Amino acid sequence: MKKVGNQTYRIENPVTILETACIVGPKESGGPLAKDFDKCVEDEFYGESSWEKAESRFIKDTVDTVISKSGIPSSKIDACYAGDLLNQCISSSFGLRELNIPFFGIFGACSTFVESLILGSIGVDGNFFENVLCAASSHFCSAEKQFRFPLELGNQRPPTAQWTVTGSGACILSKSGSGPYITHITPGKIVDMGIKDANSMGAAMAPAAIDTIITHFKDTGRSPNYYDGIFTGDLGYIGKEIVIEMTKSKGYNLKNNYNDCGVLIFDKEKQDTHSGGSGCACCASVFSGHLFKKLKDKKLKRILLIATGALTNSTTSQQGESIPGIAHAVSIEI
Amino acid sequence: MKKVGNQTYRIENPVTILETACIVGPKESGGPLAKDFDKCVEDEFYGESSWEKAESRFIKDTVDTVISKSGIPSSKIDACYAGDLLNQCISSSFGLRELNIPFFGIFGACSTFVESLILGSIGVDGNFFENVLCAASSHFCSAEKQFRFPLELGNQRPPTAQWTVTGSGACILSKSGSGPYITHITPGKIVDMGIKDANSMGAAMAPAAIDTIITHFKDTGRSPNYYDGIFTGDLGYIGKEIVIEMTKSKGYNLKNNYNDCGVLIFDKEKQDTHSGGSGCACCASVFSGHLFKKLKDKKLKRILLIATGALTNSTTSQQGESIPGIAHAVSIEI
Numbered sequence: 001m002k003k004v005g006n007q008t009y010r011i012e013n014p015v016t017i018l019e020t021a022c023i024v025g026p027k028e029s030g031g032p033l034a035k036d037f038d039k040c041v042e043d044e045f046y047g048e049s050s051w052e053k054a055e056s057r058f059i060k061d062t063v064d065t066v067i068s069k070s071g072i073p074s075s076k077i078d079a080c081y082a083g084d085l086l087n088q089c090i091s092s093s094f095g096l097r098e099l100n101i102p103f104f105g106i107f108g109a110c111s112t113f114v115e116s117l118i119l120g121s122i123g124v125d126g127n128f129f130e131n132v133l134c135a136a137s138s139h140f141c142s143a144e145k146q147f148r149f150p151l152e153l154g155n156q157r158p159p160t161a162q163w164t165v166t167g168s169g170a171c172i173l174s175k176s177g178s179g180p181y182i183t184h185i186t187p188g189k190i191v192d193m194g195i196k197d198a199n200s201m202g203a204a205m206a207p208a209a210i211d212t213i214i215t216h217f218k219d220t221g222r223s224p225n226y227y228d229g230i231f232t233g234d235l236g237y238i239g240k241e242i243v244i245e246m247t248k249s250k251g252y253n254l255k256n257n258y259n260d261c262g263v264l265i266f267d268k269e270k271q272d273t274h275s276g277g278s279g280c281a282c283c284a285s286v287f288s289g290h291l292f293k294k295l296k297d298k299k300l301k302r303i304l305l306i307a308t309g310a311l312t313n314s315t316t317s318q319q320g321e322s323i324p325g326i327a328h329a330v331s332i333e334i
Numbered sequence: 335m336k337k338v339g340n341q342t343y344r345i346e347n348p349v350t351i352l353e354t355a356c357i358v359g360p361k362e363s364g365g366p367l368a369k370d371f372d373k374c375v376e377d378e379f380y381g382e383s384s385w386e387k388a389e390s391r392f393i394k395d396t397v398d399t400v401i402s403k404s405g406i407p408s409s410k411i412d413a414c415y416a417g418d419l420l421n422q423c424i425s426s427s428f429g430l431r432e433l434n435i436p437f438f439g440i441f442g443a444c445s446t447f448v449e450s451l452i453l454g455s456i457g458v459d460g461n462f463f464e465n466v467l468c469a470a471s472s473h474f475c476s477a478e479k480q481f482r483f484p485l486e487l488g489n490q491r492p493p494t495a496q497w498t499v500t501g502s503g504a505c506i507l508s509k510s511g512s513g514p515y516i517t518h519i520t521p522g523k524i525v526d527m528g529i530k531d532a533n534s535m536g537a538a539m540a541p542a543a544i545d546t547i548i549t550h551f552k553d554t555g556r557s558p559n560y561y562d563g564i565f566t567g568d569l570g571y572i573g574k575e576i577v578i579e580m581t582k583s584k585g586y587n588l589k590n591n592y593n594d595c596g597v598l599i600f601d602k603e604k605q606d607t608h609s610g611g612s613g614c615a616c617c618a619s620v621f622s623g624h625l626f627k628k629l630k631d632k633k634l635k636r637i638l639l640i641a642t643g644a645l646t647n648s649t650t651s652q653q654g655e656s657i658p659g660i661a662h663a664v665s666i667e668i
Contacts, residue, residue, distance in 0.1 A: 001460065001462050003459050003462075007436055009462055035532050050647055050653055050654075052653065053653070054649065060633040083441065085422075085648075086419070086443065086649075087422070087647045087648075087649065088419075088443065088645065088647040089645070089647070090646070090647050090649065090650050093524060093645035093646075093658055093660075094650065094655065094658065096524065096643075097524040097658040098531065099523075099524070100523055101523065102341055102521035102522060103521070103522070103523060103524050103660060104440065104442070104449060104452075104453065104521065105440065105441040105442050105443075105449070105660075106438070106439065106440050106608060107417065107422065107423045107439040107440065107441040108438070109422065109439075113619075115438060115439070118438075119438065121479070122456060122457055122460055123456055123460070125460060125462075126335065126456055126457070126459060126461065126462065127457075127460065128335050128337075128343055128456050128460065131395045187413060187436035187437070187438065188436060188437070189433075189434055189435065189436055189437060190427060190430065190431040190433070192431050192507075192591065221619075241401055245632075278487050284411050292507065299659040303563020307358050308512060311422065311423070311427035311428075311431075312422065312424070312425070312427075313420065313422040313424050314423050315386055315420075315424065316386065316422075316428065318504045319384055319386065319387070321361050321428065324427055324428065326427075326437060
């Protein structure tokens with residue numbers, strides 16, 4: 001490892017993303033990326049009796065799938081880093097309680113997946129672990145129930161609202177392997193620009209994304225053109241526009257090669273998700289399904305993946321607080 | 335770093351615990367360890383308008399205190415690992431949003447403090463970071479409101495219930511320094527023995543503690559006598575007894591040098607806390623206040639600190655789920 005600039009670290013013995021898996025729900029299965037997912041589940045309940053149990057099953061089955069695809073026995077996986085959006089991260093802890101692998105629960109809201117990649121890379125590059133498992137999940141119904149209103153109320157959603165992705169993405173990072181490699185990590189700081197609208201998360205999280213993206217470019221000396229693709233996790237249409245405009249005003253032109261996983265996962269015309277997808281599983285499933293395949297096929301050779309999280313809950317909203325955001329970035333290259 | 339046994343890692347360039355700080359609430363200020371805390375706050379609200387904002391202020395002021403005591407400018411602290419018990423870890427993210435240090439939110443329930451020490455040690459030993467900040471908080475009133483009943487209801491608490499510690503503990507880990515050192519880490523697995531009583535957390539978490547303690551002894555070849563003191567985080571009186579009995583049945587005698595931070599922090603006779611203290615701040619404040627002082631004074635030279643967490647919430651309890659536990663351990667030596 002070598003520190004680069006203020007806040008970025010170059011992984012000297014690049015960490016291989018050995019394998020990925022993702023399982024998604026019915027809405028995602030009707031979207032443009034459906035063919036890239038390992039499994040599309042047609043039942044929001046996934047055969048369980050509650051939304052929370054369904055979400056736990058999504059992460060459990062996704063993790064079982066990635067372990068099975070990797071061919072690495074779970075006894076050779078040294079640690080698991082996982083988290084989700086539910087109170088006390090119960091999707092991960094219940095879904096993964098039979099895993100029998102040392103477990104680090106993490107919470108970065110929708111930035112959780114990239115947070116897990118960063119912490120996992122530190123553990124592998126730091127010579128602690130041979131193989132680690134990184135995973136995150138979210139569920140539209142459990143998230144609506146917990147953060148906004150139970151679906152049964154039939155509340156209207158404003159145009160700035162995003163649609164929480166139902167599903168899970170997971171990957172195995174390894175000391176040995178032939179890539180794609182995690183080559184740089186830029187962990188983010190908490191950024192709070194005072195936005196208070198819990199139905200406009202893209203706007204609330206965009207300042208953190210901008211901070212981390214610009215920090216990454218300054219630290220590495222790279223320009224946006226260095227990457228074949230730059231992807232934020234779940235800023236949606238509104239957040240994406242803010243990122244393009246604000247980075248442009250700072251001298252970085254992202255227009256040619258930047259997109260957002262929340263924009264990619266749903267069809268704007270046919271699937272009425274308003275401002276696009278969100279949730280831990282948005283970045284996790286789009287990366288683990290879509291982007292990882294493109295990296296393996298060498299259609300993408302260098303990407304910057306930035307997941308953003310809104311570090312808020314319904315209590316803080318009700319108490320009149322603003323919404324702090326955070327964004328973590330990793331460079332992935334072949 | 336060197337892997338020792340299955341699940342333990344020896345830190346080859348030992349990580350120094352450079353400085354600690356802790357601030358506690360009124361109940362803790364009336365307990366036997368009061369003189370060891372940096373600040374005892376007489377107002378449960380800490381001058382704020384809600385329990386959640388009060389808890390955020392506890393962690394904010396504690397982190398400010400440890401940075402100030404350490405003499406290290408915050409610009410030289412490379413990362414912060416923090417978490418708490420509140421939904422979406424809002425105490426940490428709101429309390430630390432002005433910190434301007436790359437932030438990793440973690441969730442290990444009451445095991446959070448030791449989880450932060452483990453992840454922080456990996457970051458420092460792995461040569462990523464020079465200095466990192468680890469912190470955790472909890473608050474009796476916000477925890478009762480969120481996990482059980484609002485205090486205004488005046489509910490009775492059963493004798494197995496524990497009292498969530500109000501306060502926060504924080505420390506700075508550094509590559510340079512003359513100890514006390516973190517010398518071994520044993521991250522834990524999720525263990526669920528099927529206990530469902532949300533008012534008997536000590537019993538629910540004890541199996542995870544036993545699993546991690548015995549794993550640590552097997553991995554290192556050490557016996558309980560190696561340590562001057564073995565401390566669990568917040569098992570309280572009931573969990574402590576279970577640990578002593580169950581480890582004895584496996585051939586490990588902990589009777590002479592084992593205690594629990596939840597037993598130490600309150601006076602059993604004078605302070606009616608039933609089964610003792612609990613919460614992220616229990617282990618965090620007893621370590622950062624009491625145990626760290628004893629290590630600095632060489633009254634303790636080798637300790638094993640094991641923090642336990644119940645990975646549950648009120649939704650899972652209401653859905654009839656059992657309570658998965660986890661326990662993370664670190665050896666600290668001078």
